[in-house]
Amino acid sequence: MTESFITCDKCPESTCCTKLNVNIGEPTNLDDWGEIRWMVAHKNVSVVEEQDGEWSVVFDTACDELLPNGDCGIYSIRPQICADYSMTECPKNGLGPLYVKEFKTLEQVDEFIREEVIPALEESAQNFQEQLDYQLSRVRSWPEKVS
Ligand code: SF4
Ligand code: SF4
Secondary structure, rough: OOOOOOOHHHHHOHHHOOOOOEEEEEOOOOOHHHHHHHHHHHOOOOEEEEEOOOEEEOOOOOOOEOOOOOOOOOOOOOOHHHHOOOHHHOOOOOOOOOOEEOOOHHHHHHHHHHHHHHHHHOOOOOOHHHHHHHHHHHOOOOOOOOO
């Protein structure tokens, strides 16, 4: 918890009610990154990696039930996910930066693909090829008969 810890009654903007985060799996291949390119090409949509390693698509759109004074208009029947939300991990009170990675534009995604994703995939492919070559060399030098 940060020193500037505040309670919800002192947070009229209710930041937590102005975005919709939906978990997606961690991107592991170029197809996944292709989907992320498509997501962020939409207005008010970003993709983030959160502090706990979860990846989410974030829709920057306020809840219709959020009142102008920051209160919830349906507090007694608010969705369970709202009731379960941990105030100490919220955008106002969480530890450190909210996101480890944040992609808001197609250009940001493409730059990350060029500089991080492709080199990592090339390294994996090279490691795989070296393992394959090693296994093939063992197979080829295997004795024809074991006496
Ligand atoms: S949970 Fe955090 S962001 Fe949401 S209203 Fe309370 S203090 Fe504000
Ligand atoms: S239902 Fe209420 S608590 Fe939940 S996001 Fe909307 S305004 Fe916030």
